[in-house]
Amino acid sequence: MERSTGVDVAAGGGTAARWLVGAAGVSALGDGIRFAALPLLATVLLRDGFQVAVVTAATTLPWLLFGLPAGAYADRVDRRRLMVRADLLRAGTLVAAIGLLAAGWLTLWPLVAVAFLLGVGEVLFDCAAFAFLPSVVRPERLETVNSRLFAVQTLCRDLLGHVLGGVLFAAHRLVPFAVDAVSFLLSAALLANIRGPAAAPAAPATDGHAGVRLWRDIRDGVAYVAGDPLLRVLTVTAGLINAVYLGQIAVFVILVREVLGLPSAAYGLLVSAGALGGVLGGAVAAAVARSAGRVPALLGSLALIGAAGLGVAATASTAVVAVAWAAGGAGIMVWNVVAVSLRQSIIPDRLRGRATGVYRLVAWGMMPFGALAFGWVSDTAGPRGAFAAGGVVLLALCPLVAPALRRDGRAG
Template structure:
């Protein structure tokens, strides 16, 4: 399958959205690095560091569906602006607490939890807003740029910047992140207002549906579309399998590959480099091969990655496998997000996106818990990789034909 790659300008509104995303992703990445450093400087308890890591992730499991319903009720542009300002205030308060020496682990976790709640709203609203900013035929192009910006800002630039700012002053990274949220809010405030009428209440109810009813509508909407159902189930299984294996990846890198801390960091960089390449190539690959072929190849890469990691002792082999996997993850992400944006009506995008996010991040949480337990029970860091390879092999066989529906 070969089609023409869309070219041309994506428009002023997209570039504002793109720049706001780049700025906030850089700030998020800085906080992601500085947060554990701050907690470790206060407490040597591993549970405290783990709690700070979990705090911003927990809201996705608790509030993703409710956030999706709110996104479909409210003006998305104004919602993102308000949430970004709120997150900026929270991080500014944290920076002041650190500067004055009153920051505690519970306070840090609370700040990260609140910013995580905001993230469930802002990210869901941004994904729902994009199709209103760019034409449907340019969604892959737009999402590719957003994904590439995320990799460059969040995965590359933010890591050394966050550590450097923390060394200069422990409060500085959080003040920097607060400023990025303020700038992102300003840029998004300049978008043209595109109000979306709220979903109509059923006849005879005398008013708007409850949030619970709106959430149920979103779940049913995703389940009613076979291809979306297949993709949501696939990402859940993929993340259970992947996160089960990578829950003990730092131990694998040390015990199996013999890598130092620096070598472990370089190994992770390989997947980020692949991700950058994948986000750049996604649109052209789709035009050349088509979505079904790329998604099927992606599943095969998932299986191969786990088998390679379970059998090799060579760091360069593991790094090469992770780089290829990184290409696949970005291509998969761009294609699936664009397809979902194209298939789902505007009034339902927030709720359907939130259901998909719950499958995505819920699978990751389950996989992380299973991987640690399995490695501990078996006494081998390789057991989760073999289990992941088997699970992905079964998934590939089950959905291979169904992925033909992604050709739309």
């Protein structure tokens, strides 16, 4: 075990977990600011809807291209150091973007490159963070720490960050990106204080080319997730939840304007209701898992997300829509906390990075299909029909996944 100055995991995992949650919080605040400010900047600089969409897509493309290799890499190196380097990569990218913007050189392709590099840093960081957390947290505290982590991230990113992003951009277009760069530097500094075990590296292979060995590592990770019934169910279900959620988000603005008859400004407030529900769900997720058990918590949260979709579809009341959307956000957060903690507890340390890459590839890869599918349903049956369809899909999923969850003793 590494020994040096800083917070030693062996001496106090709780302290190390607090550093980790703190790093996630400041980084999430910067992310929320950037998520709000980057589309605004792209709109101002490019003045073309398709080009703005290209910039947005560039931030998610790295998950499709590098999710699996990044997961394999996270299983071979010191994960804490990889997280620090990912933060520094993103901070450096933002500093370069600020320089290009100040010089008037931040046109389409430099902006796409910035968005892409930020996405690469996110992929590396997330694969390493998922694998690193169980090394600084006792197994029985995984839900508690993940609950705090998700709640802090949602509060900082989806509530505070999104509001600050617009306000800071209005003050000066450089400011939100400078704040985001500082947030990554603070995150790296907090993570640098943690001293603990490095990753349990993948079994060393001396034969063959490095690329061949990387492919073997990726193949092993895919085979492990695909061959484990519980992980397979969690992964596919997460993909369907994400597809429904993104599909409903895609048509939510139509529902707000055409069904509820509200001005565009009200859309942001209703979206914030979902984020607030997520914060509350994150705050209670660990208690729900302890009192009800993991399997009832997973099935109950899945049912709540589905019921929330039906609730939105069944009313023209703004208040009811806000409550239902908040309930759906709470359900998603409880699912995330419990499912992530369960995955962390059952996946061997040497495979956690690769398993994260596989999980994210499936879970996030289904989101664009959800947006397209629910956009078609909305055109055919209206936005209420899209919400109703999503609710039915998730409620119908409950009895399908319940047997797999209940018969696997690892799910508790």
